[in-house]
Amino acid sequence: MxxxxxxxxxxxxxxxxxxxxxxxxxxxxxxxxxxxxxxxxxxxxxxxxxxxxxxxxxxxxxxxxxxxxxxxxxxxxxxxxxxxxxxxxxxxxxxxxxxxxxxxxxxxxxxxxxxxxxxxxxxxxxxxxxxxxxxxxxxxxxxxxxxxxGNSIAVPVGNPGAITEEAALCGKKVGLLIGSYQLTANVPAANEKCLAEGKEPIQDSEFQDTRQAISALTSGRLDAVLADSPILDFAAKANPAIEISSQYDFxxxxxxxxxxxxxxxxxxxxxxxxxxxxxxxxxxxxxxxxxxxxxxxxxxxxx
Known part of the structure; x- marks a missing residue:
């Protein structure tokens, strides 16, 4: 960025x-x-x-x-x-x-x-x-x-994709904020691990704010959203259609x-x-x- x-x-x-x-x-x-x-x-x-x-x-x-x-x-x-x-x-x-x-x-x-x-x-x-x-x-x-x-991963309630850690994002459609640390640092590092293990890289989609990303998540266009923990934790409390499946890297x-x-x-x-x-x-x-x-x-x- x-x-x-x-x-x-x-x-x-x-x-x-x-x-x-x-x-x-x-x-x-x-x-x-x-x-x-x-x-x-x-x-x-x-x-x-x-x-x-x-x-x-x-x-x-x-x-x-x-x-x-x-x-x-x-x-x-x-x-x-x-x-x-x-x-x-x-x-x-x-x-x-x-x-x-x-x-x-x-x-x-x-x-x-x-x-x-x-x-x-x-x-x-x-x-x-x-x-x-x-x-x-x-x-x-x-x-x-x-x-x-830290980072939080938000998923649809019930976590249908069984995404419980960053490693589970390989091959998934993931929403990220433009210019964020998650997009510029976490995802490239995660993709190296995905490819080393013979898995597909993360399919990232970029959004200007979390609200847009969560809308894409709840409409089925994304499997997960990866963003700062305070923001996603707050959003999950306000939106019963999503939940936090993982928090890490504080x-x-x-x-x-x-x-x-x-x-x-x-x-x-x-x-x-x-x-x-x-x-x-x-x-x-x-x-x-x-x-x-x-x-x-x-x-x-x-x-």
Whole structure:
């Protein structure tokens, strides 16, 4: 998914099916002071003077971080019902970073596969997009770990294809998100094993969001969907026609920052305090992601 150009730059765990259906994946931008949107139950993150001092001069002057967030994928990011305001674990983590650095957060909603090219074009300062640090992505981005998540395999209820592990996907029709770690890393590795064992490779179909992939699954066009565990777990709770047959490969995801932006020192310093804070724990709990917390926000640790 990367472009080799360097630059400067839920609610409760289970939301109702009606809310899930109301989340439309349209582009938008929402300016934010990073405080009100967290809700009254989430304390504001304390200002980190040492981290703020490490900000590039351009960000100090603008006092704004422009943050790319992908389109609707609850509970990690989605529009509040009836609004164009983004909520979810990723926007809220971005707001905690903004608070720690003493800057406003301006969220720009875009397709996942457009984030790295958008950074190369100077449109975004940062992304909080459940992006897995890989060696390829690290050619153009710095990464600071902020939580961990794994893969889930969603299948029709009853699991008619008996898909209980990644190895069982050989020869199956599998839905994946465009530009995802599953598509760019998991599937190529799985296909090597499939072919080595004399089996057919995975028949992958690419989708812009999980909702589209699940629609293809429930209509019989796919045998399975492979995506981030929080997203598919949420979808399975809201849709009785699907179930989760396997979860595996839990690894950290990172805040992405253009290499030449100079932001990595400020964000990594802020993140050390954030992962120790009540604010961080309460954000994850708010979206049912308590088990995704990390204690060590590593910098540029490729998966």
């Amino acid at each position: 990367g472009t080799p150009i360097a630059v400067r730059k839920a609610a409760a765990v289970v939301l109702s099916s009606a809310l899930l259906l109301s989340l439309t994946a349209c582009g938008s931008s929402t300016a934010s002071d990073g405080i009100a949107e967290l809700g009254t139950d989430i304390p504001a993150m304390a200002f980190n003077e040492a981290a703020a001092a490490q900000l590039p001069d351009s960000i100090k002057a603008a006092k704004v971080l422009t943050v790319a967030i992908p389109t609707n994928e609850p509970p990690t990011q989605f529009y509040k019902e009836g609004t164009r305001e983004m909520t979810g674990s990723n926007p809220d983590i971005a707001r905690l970073i903004g608070q720690a650095l003493g800057v406003k957060v301006d969220i720009k909603v875009t397709n996942f596969d457009s984030i790295i090219p958008g950074m190369a074009a100077g449109r975004y300062d940062m992304t909080v997009a459940s992006m897995t640090p890989t060696e390829n992505r690290m050619k153009v981005l710095d990464f600071v770990d902020y939580l961990q998540m 690894t950290p995801v990172g805040v992405g920052l253009p290499i030449e932006s100079g932001l990595v020192k400020a964000v990594s310093t802020a993140m050390v305090d954030i992962v120790k804070s009540d604010s961080y724990q309460l954000v994850l709990k708010k979206y049912g992601l308590d088990g995704s917390a990390i204690a060590d926000p590593r910098v540029n640790f490729a998966q």
